[in-house]
Amino acid sequence: xxxxxxxxxxxxxxxxxxxxxxxSRAATKEAxxxxxxxxxxxxxxxxxxxxxxxxxxxxFCLLVLAPIVIAAYTSLFKWNGLGGLPTDFVGLDxxxxxxxxxxxxxxxxxxxxxxxxxxxxxLPLALAIALxxxxxxxxxxxxxxxxxxxxxLSEVITAVLFTMVFSPTRGLANHILSLVGLxxxxxxxxxxxxxxxxxxxxxxTWKYFGFHMILYLAGRQGIPKELTEAAEIDxxxxxxxxxxxxxxxxxxxxxxxxxxxxxGAIQLFDLVWVLTEGGPIHGSETMAVTMFQQGFKRYQVxxxxxxxxxxxxxxxxxxxxxxxxxxxRDTEGAITVMRDQR
Amino acid sequence: xxSLGRRSVALLAAAAxxxxxxxxxxxxxxxxxGQAASKTIEWWHIxxxxxxxxxxxxxxxxxxxxxxxxxxxxxxxxxxxYKAKLTTLTQSGSIPDIFNTWGGGVLQQQIDAGLxxxxxxxxxxWVGTLTPASVQPYQFDGKTYAVPFDVGMVxxxxxxxxxxxxxxxxxxxxxxxxxxxxxxxxAAGITPIALGGKDKWPGHYYWAYxxxxxxGLPALKQAGADATFTAPEFVQAGERLKELVDLxxxxxxxxxxxxxxxxxxxxxxxxxxxxxELMGQWAPTVQRDASGTPDGIGEDLAFFPFPAVxxxxxxxxxxxxxxxxxxxxxxxxPEAVDFLKFISNLDNQRKVVATGAFLPIVKxxxxxxxxxxxxxxxxxxxxxxxxxxxxxxAYPPAVGQQVNDSVAELIAGTxxxxxxxxxxxxxxxxx
Numbered sequence: 038x039x040x041x042x043x044x045x046x047x048x049x050x051x052x053x054x055x056x057x058x059x060x061s062r063a064a065t066k067e068a069x070x071x072x073x074x075x076x077x078x079x080x081x082x083x084x085x086x087x088x089x090x091x092x093x094x095x096x097f098c099l100l101v102l103a104p105i106v107i108a109a110y111t112s113l114f115k116w117n118g119l120g121g122l123p124t125d126f127v128g129l130d131x132x133x134x135x136x137x138x139x140x141x142x143x144x145x146x147x148x149x150x151x152x153x154x155x156x157x158x159x160l161p162l163a164l165a166i167a168l169x170x171x172x173x174x175x176x177x178x179x180x181x182x183x184x185x186x187x188x189x190l191s192e193v194i195t196a197v198l199f200t201m202v203f204s205p206t207r208g209l210a211n212h213i214l215s216l217v218g219l220x221x222x223x224x225x226x227x228x229x230x231x232x233x234x235x236x237x238x239x240x241x242t243w244k245y246f247g248f249h250m251i252l253y254l255a256g257r258q259g260i261p262k263e264l265t266e267a268a269e270i271d272x273x274x275x276x277x278x279x280x281x282x283x284x285x286x287x288x289x290x291x292x293x294x295x296x297x298x299x300x301g302a303i304q305l306f307d308l309v310w311v312l313t314e315g316g317p318i319h320g321s322e323t324m325a326v327t328m329f330q331q332g333f334k335r336y337q338v339x340x341x342x343x344x345x346x347x348x349x350x351x352x353x354x355x356x357x358x359x360x361x362x363x364x365x366r367d368t369e370g371a372i373t374v375m376r377d378q379r
Numbered sequence: 380x381x382s383l384g385r386r387s388v389a390l391l392a393a394a395a396x397x398x399x400x401x402x403x404x405x406x407x408x409x410x411x412x413g414q415a416a417s418k419t420i421e422w423w424h425i426x427x428x429x430x431x432x433x434x435x436x437x438x439x440x441x442x443x444x445x446x447x448x449x450x451x452x453x454x455x456x457x458x459x460x461y462k463a464k465l466t467t468l469t470q471s472g473s474i475p476d477i478f479n480t481w482g483g484g485v486l487q488q489q490i491d492a493g494l495x496x497x498x499x500x501x502x503x504x505w506v507g508t509l510t511p512a513s514v515q516p517y518q519f520d521g522k523t524y525a526v527p528f529d530v531g532m533v534x535x536x537x538x539x540x541x542x543x544x545x546x547x548x549x550x551x552x553x554x555x556x557x558x559x560x561x562x563x564x565x566a567a568g569i570t571p572i573a574l575g576g577k578d579k580w581p582g583h584y585y586w587a588y589x590x591x592x593x594x595g596l597p598a599l600k601q602a603g604a605d606a607t608f609t610a611p612e613f614v615q616a617g618e619r620l621k622e623l624v625d626l627x628x629x630x631x632x633x634x635x636x637x638x639x640x641x642x643x644x645x646x647x648x649x650x651x652x653x654x655x656e657l658m659g660q661w662a663p664t665v666q667r668d669a670s671g672t673p674d675g676i677g678e679d680l681a682f683f684p685f686p687a688v689x690x691x692x693x694x695x696x697x698x699x700x701x702x703x704x705x706x707x708x709x710x711x712x713p714e715a716v717d718f719l720k721f722i723s724n725l726d727n728q729r730k731v732v733a734t735g736a737f738l739p740i741v742k743x744x745x746x747x748x749x750x751x752x753x754x755x756x757x758x759x760x761x762x763x764x765x766x767x768x769x770x771x772x773a774y775p776p777a778v779g780q781q782v783n784d785s786v787a788e789l790i791a792g793t794x795x796x797x798x799x800x801x802x803x804x805x806x807x808x809x810x
Contacts, residue, residue: 117488117492118466118469118470119469119470119489119491119492119494134809200637200640200642201641201642203635204632204642205631205632205635206631206632206642207642225631225632225634225635226635227577227632227635228632228633228634228635228636229634229635230634230791230793233635313577313635314577314578316576316577316579316634316635316787317576317577317634317635317787317791318634318787318788318791318793330780331777333462333463333466334780335776335777335780335781336485336488336775336776336777337777
């Protein structure tokens with residue numbers, strides 16, 4: 038109860054927690070006036086917080102919560118999206134259909150492949166390049182900019198660019214392969230149902246590894262020089278220093294970057310849509326693409342909303358589980374400090 | 380009966396944006412009562428570029444001049460943007476007074492939702508001036524819901540020079556002859572057919588035409604009504620298509636190719652790199668634009684109708700295609716229909732056809748076609764005994780998309796002819 042004044046104003050109001058309320062009631066009996074003043078201050082803090090939060094809260098409710106609630110509600114209907122609210126209530130029928138839908142089950146499988154590939158190939162690549170670009174070398178800033186540049190491009194531009202790169206007859210990819218004498222490797226990158234997912238992953242890697250690289254670079258620069266120097270003095274080789282010093286200290290950054298990569302892969306839409314529209318033969322289709330197809334091409338808005346609800350649930354379960362079990366040690370400081378102050 | 384005021388549009392837009400399709404109170408439309416003398420007609424069309432954009436504007440201006448008190452408010456949108464914007468508006472239970480439609484399943488759903496108006500009686504005095512095939516996509520159970528402004532048909536556009544190179548002197552009139560043509564072209568080292576497999580709809584033309592030729596138009600209509608596509612004739616249509624696919628007639632990587640993009644179906648034709656494509660009346664324009672050439676393959680381009688299938692039940696002259704029409708919103712003032720009558724009179728129709736953007740929908744306007752290739756499409760269309768709207772428009776959207784998806788798989792070799800009909804039937808039963 039001896040928190041400094043500044044902190045007590047920032048921490049959530051005491052009245053919100055039953056334990057606190059009881060504690061402060063007890064305190065009132067004992068101490069009287071000074072405590073009442075503190076309570077008045079806290080109440081004023083509560084008003085300020087409410088006033089500042091209100092506009093953002095209203096927007097959040099209208100733009101985020103309300104659509105989720107409406108989508109969840111309409112996912113229980115057979116509805117083509119026309120003429121007011123739906124009436125044909127079908128219960129969980131859409132969800133049952135969903136888990137019999139080969140395309141949707143394929144989406145889950147393809148999503149998993151993309152996530153695994155991202156974690157196994159894209160992030161280590163980003164880490165390697167980040168560490169490389171942390172060395173002293175000529176033109177380091179230029180390299181950093183060049184590697185980060187794809188991330189700045191919009192998804193649509195990237196996709197249009199790569200439809201040209203992967204063009205079977207005039208594309209850059211096949212042209213380069215034939216220049217170095219690898220004609221037999223030339224492929225129909227986006228036209229082969231068994232290959233298209235990996236072509237898509239290639240584009241994703243090109244587009245997003247720069248972002249993860251910047252994260253790692255920032256994380257790497259947050260590691261005090263003394264630690265690496267100390268490791269060097271202790272005789273740790275480059276590899277050992279990386280394994281025992283750099284990597285553990287990059288942990289928080291890596292965990293965040295894994296989180297962003299997974300959520301990004303689950304929600305992947307615009308890149309796929311422009312690049313392949315999910316085809317050929319659903320070979321590169323993602324959950325979001327299926328949702329769009331059902332909602333805006335087939336006018337099965339109820340069914341599409343069921344897909345979106347499943348997407349939200351998957352993301353939510355992953356996000357909460359990840360925060361609970363993986364990010365816990367990174368957020369521990371922030372949360373436990375507040376708990377200690379009570 | 381005033382249509383949307385500015386405030387209610389803003390309210391609707393806000394409601395649609397914020398609530399993502401929650402019904403708005405009052406539903407816009409006929410809520411307000413204005414002075415009888417001044418009326419506003421909201422007109423949404425998709426001719427947002429030359430040559431039609433100024434023509435529609437000029438006709439609207441002319442009509443307003445002749446009818447003081449009537450204001451025509453035009454919203455010209457690009458195709459896909461129009462669909463998205465109209466979907467958002469209709470979810471709030473509202474609709475423009477005059478809006479673009481392709482007929483078929485989507486229009487049917489708008490009618491079922493009470494958004495589109497039955498204009499049968501309103502246009503009865505003058506509907507006879509229009510060609511029957513052009514009105515047909517907008518008729519349900521004997522009632523008419525839209526006035527056409529364009530109509531056309533799909534057929535084979537071919538490169539005369541490449542045909543000559545392969546030693547082909549005549550265009551094929553039967554499916555067997557067509558397959559022979561493909562073989563000859565292949566033997567001559569020419570890509571016989573350009574196909575945009577990524578877009579799916581160009582592929583569905585093949586199955587649709589074969590189904591028309593083998594099963595006939597009544598069977599297609601019945602299949603839609605019964606939600607059953609398992610008749611042996613539809614399987615046979617798939618088998619015929621498989622015969623073609625087995626010849627490997629399409630360009631390399633066609634499954635990933637788009638239609639109107641550089642390197643896509645139209646660009647190959649425009650660049651003279653493929654001998655044929657099955658496409659609608661707009662093909663020459665898109666070939667030119669997509670290939671980046673001044674006039675595509677120019678005079679080498681010609682048109683022949685889809686061949687007959689031996690032993691098929693369908694009439695070999697039956698045409699497959701579609702067009703565009705203007706439907707009337709549920710709360711539209713009578714002037715809206717009157718305006719449609721105005722733009723569809725023979726004089727105005729000649730002006731429209733002269734731009735080369737559309738084929739005539741009014742009898743007697745054919746002579747206004749300046750382009751020879753379009754004239755040949757118009758002639759074939761005139762000979763047609765029956766007319767079938769694009770299957771992905773004619774059926775409910777989910778069924779239409781399933782036709783596209785399944786036929787794409789047939790062409791890619793992952794589904795058999797029987798499985799195609801099963802998949803379409805399953806989706807149709809689910810409606």
